[in-house]
Amino acid sequence: MIKAYAKSDVGKVREINQDFYYISEPLDEVQLYMLADGMGGYNGGEIASKIAIQTAKSYIENNFQEINKDKDSIIQLVASSMEYANMVVYEKAKESKELEGMGTTLEICLIYNNKAFIGHVGDSRIYRIRKEFMRKLTQDHSYVQKLVKDGTITQEEAIHHPQKNMLMKALGCNAFVEPDVMVRGFQKEDIFVMSSDGLTNMVPQEEIYRLAKKDIEQAPKELTEMANENGGYDNITIVVIKNI
DSSP, X not given: OEEEEEEEEOTTTOSSOOEEEEEOOTTOSSXXXXXXXXXXXXXXXXXXXXXXXXXXXXXXXXXXXXXXXXXXXXXXXXXXXXXXXXXXXXXXXTTOGGGTTXXXXXXXXXXXXXXXXXXXXXXXXXXXXXXXXXXXXXXXXXXXXHHHHHTSSOHHHHHTOTTTTOBSOOBTSSSOOOOEEEEEEOOTTOXXXXXXXXXXXXXXXXXXXXXXXXXXXXXXXXXXXXXXXXTOOSOEEEEEEEEO
């Protein structure tokens, strides 16, 4: 059985919450968890994140019955849903001047048969807690992450880098996007934490681990409060999922 809890908060500085999330009802056949952090002037980011999630969700739900339920087919379904969502956001952005250049991150976690099929674009993150260890499953599609990968700067230097919000890849900014897709085990007692960078830029990883491990129901609320206490410079969204 899977339990999930979530919270989204505008933070202390922004006027609009451009984050959006979706969590499945416990009895849905397709267990689907999604998170998006929108960007773009006016209310462009708010529109981009909402469209991305609604489009990818419909795509998966409409096509899940038709596919073989093997690993490759489900991975392909998640990837296609993100490519389709990208196209819809990209086309919407061309409709008016106000929406020009809008885009969003998108995290998808489809859970089926004790496996998590994960799709990722941008710098929102998915972590998995297993026993006493928390691992980041996604790689940020950011300029700073590229510098770390190239060995130009250290992981520690990346934390306070002035260009840490510069994305190399986002959904809806170009006609085509290539999402990262992967499959990971989701065993009994495993916990997934999905979050926007409004949480991960404000709260250390060890605190995310500690609070998610302690109480999945309270964790989203407590982590949001902590992010706000530490400055709350961005919208904060967190989804915590546990295989009970």
